[in-house]
Amino acid sequence: MTVDRQRWSRVRPVVVLALIAALITACAGTGATDAESDGTPAPGTPTATAQPGQVGDSTPPADPDHSVEPPGPVQLPLLPADILIYSQEPLSPDMVKRIGKLPGIAEAEQLSMAQVAVQDYTLVVAAVEPASYRRFTPSVSAQLQEAWDRVAGGEVAVDPKLGKRLQEEGGHLRLGNGEQDPVVHIGAYAPQVPRIDAVVNAKWGETLGMRTGNAMLISTGMASPQSIRKPLQRIAGDQASVQILGPDLDLDVAQTAFLTGGSVAQAVGSFSYQVLGGGRIQPDAAWEAANIRTEQVPILGNVRCHKVMLPQLRAALNEVQVRGLADKINPNEYAGCYYPRFIANSTNLSLHSWGIALDMNVPGNQRGTVGEMDRQVVAIFKKWGFAWGGDWSWTDPMHFELARLVDAR
Structure with missing residues (x-):
């Protein structure tokens, strides 16, 4: 035609x-x-x-x-x-x-x-x-x-x-x-x-x-x-x-x-990716090399996240530690940060695909529940620019994601 x-x-x-x-x-x-x-x-x-x-x-x-x-x-x-x-x-x-x-x-x-x-x-x-x-x-x-x-x-x-x-x-x-x-x-x-x-x-x-x-x-x-x-x-x-x-x-x-x-979106950049199957994706290698870092942070140890998020994550965890709340986060129940994948049963990318989200204390903070996350820890993470999944209409209290850029020097 x-x-x-x-x-x-x-x-x-x-x-x-x-x-x-x-x-x-x-x-x-x-x-x-x-x-x-x-x-x-x-x-x-x-x-x-x-x-x-x-x-x-x-x-x-x-x-x-x-x-x-x-x-x-x-x-x-x-x-x-x-x-x-x-x-x-x-x-x-x-x-x-x-x-x-x-x-x-x-x-x-x-x-x-x-x-x-x-x-x-x-x-x-x-x-x-x-x-x-x-x-x-x-x-x-x-x-x-x-x-x-x-x-x-x-x-x-x-x-x-x-x-x-x-x-x-x-x-x-x-x-x-x-x-x-x-x-x-x-x-x-x-x-x-x-x-x-x-x-x-x-x-x-x-x-x-x-x-x-x-x-x-x-x-x-x-x-x-x-x-x-x-x-x-x-x-x-x-x-x-x-x-x-x-x-x-x-x-x-x-x-x-x-x-x-917003400012976070501008900072993390855009990338092309291939679908691998099983809900996983493979971002462009050049973008990954330029943006994803493995570094040590308080309490959790080594994490692999977007470089933009790491200073704020480190600052939040440091304050949790200084305020005597480190026992409220279990490093053995940390479920990762950078994980390039779709949301389960969808083709919507998770923010983990950009490395700007992390899941902590997983067993006691499942989707749809009030969760057991200590609210003082939540308040500290919010102070350092994170949004908390426990505030959502369909809750995800294990989940924190970078919502705004904060000077963490």
């Missing part, structure tokens, strides 16, 4: 906040079904719901500082999201132009993507042009008009399972793991394109400092995604991954990890 030039001319950069990814399998990597092509949800399609409240022409946007033009009614036909191109840097105009000339590209939407630390998850969040991006989502989401009105009004549409687990009081989602990181109201629970967990509009992307236009969604129409992937990879080169979207990660493709959302 040749490119529809008028459609391609409407492809424009939008900002995607690519938050650390829940796997959405609905409509992944397939052509549009008969039900989808006319806008009717297929039987068994996941549901999408808007948060309570009314959004319309007569209702002010929820966040005027982050509102954009309302999207209007959905434009048919809906489109399968077949291929995702994702890079650490913006896609060049020349690359975009060359992709547009490839036979087999039916529609494309340029995006920006990155991961955002939310508790121990790294969410892939997308800041999009609601009117055009919605056509790539599962039909149940594409047709939920209120969801896209709310995204345009400055709220977030999020994968239902993750949104309900990670939301804070009042239905808000904190885009980062620090107390000062921005908070956005959840406007809708709606399944998204595979590899994307949550969606905001372009103004939010600007606020979050996203790298504009570093990704692209492609619908191949009647052509098979497999037939297009190699030509796309030749154009993208080594700087971008080209992956076929589906229920499982494409193990042959180098993935991209780009953390955003």
